[in-house]
Amino acid sequence: MFDWLVVGAGFAGAVLAERLASVRGERVLVIDRRDHIAGNAYDEHDEAGVLMHRYGPHIFHTNSEAVFAHLSNFTKWRAYEHRVLGKVQDGKLVPIPINRTTVNRLYDLALTSEAEVEAFFDARAEKVAEVRTSEDVVVGRVGRELYETFFRGYTRKQWGLDPSELDKSVTSRVPTRADNDDRYFTDSFQFMPADGYTAMFSKMLDHPNITVMTGTEYAAVKDKFPHRRLIWTGPVDEFFDFRFGKLPYRSLRFEHQTLDQEWFQPAGTVNYPGEEVPYTRISEYKYLTGQVHPKTTITTEFPAAEGDPYYPIPRPENAALYKRYEALADATPNTWFVGRLATYRYYNMDQVVGQALATFRRIEAEVPQSAANDGPLLAAGD
Numbered sequence: 001m002f003d004w005l006v007v008g009a010g011f012a013g014a015v016l017a018e019r020l021a022s023v024r025g026e027r028v029l030v031i032d033r034r035d036h037i038a039g040n041a042y043d044e045h046d047e048a049g050v051l052m053h054r055y056g057p058h059i060f061h062t063n064s065e066a067v068f069a070h071l072s073n074f075t076k077w078r079a080y081e082h083r084v085l086g087k088v089q090d091g092k093l094v095p096i097p098i099n100r101t102t103v104n105r106l107y108d109l110a111l112t113s114e115a116e117v118e119a120f121f122d123a124r125a126e127k128v129a130e131v132r133t134s135e136d137v138v139v140g141r142v143g144r145e146l147y148e149t150f151f152r153g154y155t156r157k158q159w160g161l162d163p164s165e166l167d168k169s170v171t172s173r174v175p176t177r178a179d180n181d182d183r184y185f186t187d188s189f190q191f192m193p194a195d196g197y198t199a200m201f202s203k204m205l206d207h208p209n210i211t212v213m214t215g216t217e218y219a220a221v222k223d224k225f226p227h228r229r230l231i232w233t234g235p236v237d238e239f240f241d242f243r244f245g246k247l248p249y250r251s252l253r254f255e256h257q258t259l260d261q262e263w264f265q266p267a268g269t270v271n272y273p274g275e276e277v278p279y280t281r282i283s284e285y286k287y288l289t290g291q292v293h294p295k296t297t298i299t300t301e302f303p304a305a306e307g308d309p310y311y312p313i314p315r316p317e318n319a320a321l322y323k324r325y326e327a328l329a330d331a332t333p334n335t336w337f338v339g340r341l342a343t344y345r346y347y348n349m350d351q352v353v354g355q356a357l358a359t360f361r362r363i364e365a366e367v368p369q370s371a372a373n374d375g376p377l378l379a380a381g382d
C-alpha cells in the first residue's frame, strides 16, 4: 500500500516524490517505463567511459534562486556557460544567438558599437503589425536574410512545420544581440551537476519512504499496487486513452558516436540550419561536463515525427486540443498532472522543477497528510 504512485522518474516525478517522502513522511512508489531514472535528463558513461546524455545535451540554467537552491540539496555543481556556433554557407562558423560577431563575420564588417548593429538590424527588419508567429519574431527583428540563414531551415527540420505555422514562443527562445555576448543563455545560474544528472536523481530518490521501479508501465502496476493518490508526468493524452485524439509531440532520433580523438568541434554545440542536411545540431559532451578523456562523444539530432514524445508543438490548434485534456485532468480526483508532457508545455528543466515545487505547495495546502491506516482512494478501474 502506497500513499502516492508517481508515474515518471524525470524531474517532475522525482522532485515531487522526494518532497512527499521527506516533508510529509508519505510512502511513495515511483515507476518509469524506461529502464532508468532521470527521464530525458538521463546521463551515463558510455563504453569508452565518456559521460554522455542519452536523450541529447541537457544544460542547466535558471534565474530562479529557489530552484537552484532546491537542487543543490542533491548535487554539487560545475560552472558552465554554453556556447553554440552555427555552420552556415561556405562552412563559416558563427555565433548563435546572432550577435555583433555574427554580423561582422557574415558580412565582412567591422561594427564596433551596439548602436551600429541595431541600425544594421533596423535597416533590414520587416516590421509586422502583430508579432504572432515564429517567422514574425525573427523577420521583424533582423529581416528576411538572417531569418533564412539561421531560422527557417532549422525550424522546418526541427518541427516539420514552417516558422509561420508555429507560435512566436518557439523562436523567441533564441534572442538577437547587438553586443558580443556569445553565450547561449544569460540566466543568473548556469551550472552542470558535478557528477551528472543521474547521480543527482539517485540522491533525490534515495529515501526510505521511496520505492523505485524502472522498466515498469503504469498499466502494469495501477491495479497491482494500491495507492491513495497519483502524480502523472507522462503525456496527458495517453492518460485519457487519446479520447479526443492524439496531441502532437515532436520526436528526435539521436545518433551517438564515440570518436578516437580528443576533440571533434570548437564548441559544445554546432547548429546546422541548412536544409541540405537532415540533422539540426551536433553536441560534444566534454565541453558540458569538463571531463578529461582521450576520446570524445558526440550526439547528432535528427528530428522525427514518430518516436518518443520529446517536444509539445506550440501552435493554436494544439493548445485548443490540450485545453480539452486539461479540463479532464482538472476534473480527475486525487490525481496531479505535472511536467512537460503532462501539461503540454515547452518547459526547460528548471521550469519543470519550479512547477513540481509549486504543485507540492498546492498539495500541502489542500491534502491532509496520510495516516498509516488510511485505505486506498484510487482502486482498480479508477
Ligand code: FAD
Pocket (backbone or CB within 6 Å): 007, 008, 009, 010, 011, 012, 013, 031, 032, 033, 034, 038, 039, 040, 041, 055, 056, 057, 058, 059, 060, 061, 216, 217, 218, 219, 233, 234, 235, 252, 310, 311, 338, 339, 340, 341, 347, 348, 349, 350, 352
Ligand atoms: P520527462 O523527463 O520526459 O519524464 C517523464 C517520464 O515519464 C519519462 O521518463 C517516461 O518514460 C515516463 N513515462 C511516461 N509515461 C509513462 C507510463 N505510462 N508508465 C511509466 N512511465 C511513463 N531542458 C533544459 O533545461 N536545458 C536543456 O539543455 C535541455 N535540452 C533538451 C534537449 C532535448 C533533446 C530535449 C528533448 C529536452 C531538453 N530539455 C532541456 C528539456 C528537459 O528534457 C525537460 O524539461 C525535462 O526533462 C522534463 O521533465 P519531465 O519530468 O516533465 O519529463
Ligand code: UDP
Pocket (backbone or CB within 6 Å): 086, 096, 150, 151, 152, 154, 155, 158, 170, 171, 172, 173, 174, 271, 273
Ligand atoms: N532555432 C533556429 N535556429 C537555431 C536555433 C534555434 O531556428 O540555430 C529555433 C528552432 O525553431 C528551435 C527554437 O529556435 O526549435 C528553439 O531553440 P532551442 O535551442 O531553445 O531548442 P531546444 O534546445 O529546446 O531544442
